[in-house]
Amino acid sequence: MKTLIKNGRVITAVDDYKADILIENGVVSCIGAKLDIEADTVLDATGKYVIPGGIDPHTHMELPFGGTQSSDDFRTGTIAAAHGGTTTIIDFAVQYKGQTLTEALDTWHSKAEGKTAIDYAFHLICTDLEDDRIPEMHKVMDEGVTSFKLFMAYPGVFLVDDATIYRAMTAAGERGGLICMHAENGVVINEIIKRALAAGRTAPKHHALTRPTLAEAEGVHRAIAIAEMAESPVYIVHLSCADALNQVREARDRGIYAFAETCPQYLFLSIDDYDEPGFNGAKYVMTPPLREKWNQQELWKGLRMDDLQVISTDHCPFCMKEQKELGLNDFTKIPNGAPGVEHRVPLIYNGGVVENRISLNRFVELTSTAAAKMFGLFPKKGTIAIGSDADIVIFDPEKEQTISAHTHHMNCDYSAYEGKTIKGVVETVLSRGEIVIQDGEFKGKAGNGQFQKRGTCVTF
Numbered sequence: 001m002k003t004l005i006k007n008g009r010v011i012t013a014v015d016d017y018k019a020d021i022l023i024e025n026g027v028v029s030c031i032g033a034k035l036d037i038e039a040d041t042v043l044d045a046t047g048k049y050v051i052p053g054g055i056d057p058h059t060h061m062e063l064p065f066g067g068t069q070s071s072d073d074f075r076t077g078t079i080a081a082a083h084g085g086t087t088t089i090i091d092f093a094v095q096y097k098g099q100t101l102t103e104a105l106d107t108w109h110s111k112a113e114g115k116t117a118i119d120y121a122f123h124l125i126c127t128d129l130e131d132d133r134i135p136e137m138h139k140v141m142d143e144g145v146t147s148f149k150l151f152m153a154y155p156g157v158f159l160v161d162d163a164t165i166y167r168a169m170t171a172a173g174e175r176g177g178l179i180c181m182h183a184e185n186g187v188v189i190n191e192i193i194k195r196a197l198a199a200g201r202t203a204p205k206h207h208a209l210t211r212p213t214l215a216e217a218e219g220v221h222r223a224i225a226i227a228e229m230a231e232s233p234v235y236i237v238h239l240s241c242a243d244a245l246n247q248v249r250e251a252r253d254r255g256i257y258a259f260a261e262t263c264p265q266y267l268f269l270s271i272d273d274y275d276e277p278g279f280n281g282a283k284y285v286m287t288p289p290l291r292e293k294w295n296q297q298e299l300w301k302g303l304r305m306d307d308l309q310v311i312s313t314d315h316c317p318f319c320m321k322e323q324k325e326l327g328l329n330d331f332t333k334i335p336n337g338a339p340g341v342e343h344r345v346p347l348i349y350n351g352g353v354v355e356n357r358i359s360l361n362r363f364v365e366l367t368s369t370a371a372a373k374m375f376g377l378f379p380k381k382g383t384i385a386i387g388s389d390a391d392i393v394i395f396d397p398e399k400e401q402t403i404s405a406h407t408h409h410m411n412c413d414y415s416a417y418e419g420k421t422i423k424g425v426v427e428t429v430l431s432r433g434e435i436v437i438q439d440g441e442f443k444g445k446a447g448n449g450q451f452q453k454r455g456t457c458v459t460f
């Protein structure tokens with residue numbers, strides 16, 4: 001089976017040239033100025049960008065949370081991802097207290113198997129990591145799960161103490177694994193929340209007002225300090241504000257292996273969105289919360305200067321009806337998270353490239369290549385090169401789209417970007433050479449996505 005993409009402008013994290021691309025057996029087999037080769041399928045990419053499929057290293061499909069579960073499963077969530085030009089997700093399996101790591105992974109494998117429309121991998125959220133579980137960390141790394149998420153937030157649910165963080169970082173670090181940190185001082189936040197509730201402050205906006213940027217910055221500082229003591233790298237997830245970014249910056253300037261991602265919501269939305277009428281602010285109840293608008297330009301600066309290396313979504317959708325509504329009278333009962341997996345690539349193209357904040361190459365790096373390198377998928381994923389998986393997006397840089405819950409494919413009854421018109425549309429998407437999206441239609445098959453055993457980080 002041969003597919004030929006002709007006349008496109010091929011953009012990777014480092015290249016920008018016009019070429020034809022031949023795909024055979026799911027991988028890129030030849031790239032040339034003019035390929036005069038017979039193929040079963042020929043795709044004309046004249047006037048279009050040909051970019052590596054997006055990699056979203058932070059999603060939560062079917063995540064049990066706050067008495068409900070995130071509303072996309074691995075079928076709906078990965079079809080939506082494909083529509084938006086993402087061809088690989090890394091989702092978070094959860095180890096609950098008392099479970100082995102293998103039990104946790106088995107549960108997530110059974111949620112995903114036979115359902116995913118694009119390739120997928122797992123990080124593992126650990127909540128129970130006494131010394132006797134450490135050998136199992138090494139075992140799951142050998143099985144391709146080479147990164148672990150720990151929480152400094154959500155006491156009584158996910159939070160682990162500093163001893164556990166140190167233990168996990170040492171164990172992961174000695175084998176080239178990576179600890180992903182939800183860095184927020186959840187213990188102090190809980191005290192602030194108690195006072196807010198006692199004073200009758202129950203509206204969605206109080207979710208943001210009870211989670212100060214200092215609580216995030218303190219978490220980031222502590223995570224990096226523990227990583228330094230453990231002589232291991234650390235990756236801060238969903239970094240939302242300048243105070244937290246400054247901690248990463250300071251460490252990186254000292255030569256410490258501290259990495260971080262941010263997400264579109266922190267680049268395009270702000271604390272003002274909680275002021276939407278009635279209960280609508282609940283749409284933006286996510287953790288960390290949206291911040292004052294001035295933080296956005298600091299995050300863009302961080303992305304330009306490589307103090308932030310990756311843009312993920314933290315896709316964790318809950319419908320307003322029956323899910324967010326659980327917190328109608330108490331913001332602490334609103335399930336935390338928002339939909340996002342579908343629009344990351346075009347949102348970053350529009351807000352980054354069209355609005356002159358980052359280069360085209362940096363756009364590709366932030367939405368694909370950097371995550372592939374960070375999480376051990378490169379060069380199979382994250383680039384267009386001979387031998388790489390043919391995860392490829394044909395992207396129309398001129399066409400416009402208006403984002404809306406009426407037209408998106410995520411299983412969620414609202415969009416955080418309702419009515420926003422952006423330039424840049426995903427036209428065609430190939431997953432290992434198979435067309436999964438063509439002219440806005442899903443042509444793939446749920447179940448065709450393959451689990452990716454990841455290697456270790458090649459960022460440093």
Ligand code: URP
Pocket residue numbers: 060182238285286287288314316336337338
């Ligand atoms: O609000 C969020 N971020 N929900 C998902 C869980 C997490 O902390 O990533």
Ligand code: ZN
Pocket residue numbers: 182237238287
């Ligand atoms: Zn988190």
Ligand code: ZN
Pocket residue numbers: 058059060314316
């Ligand atoms: Zn998350």
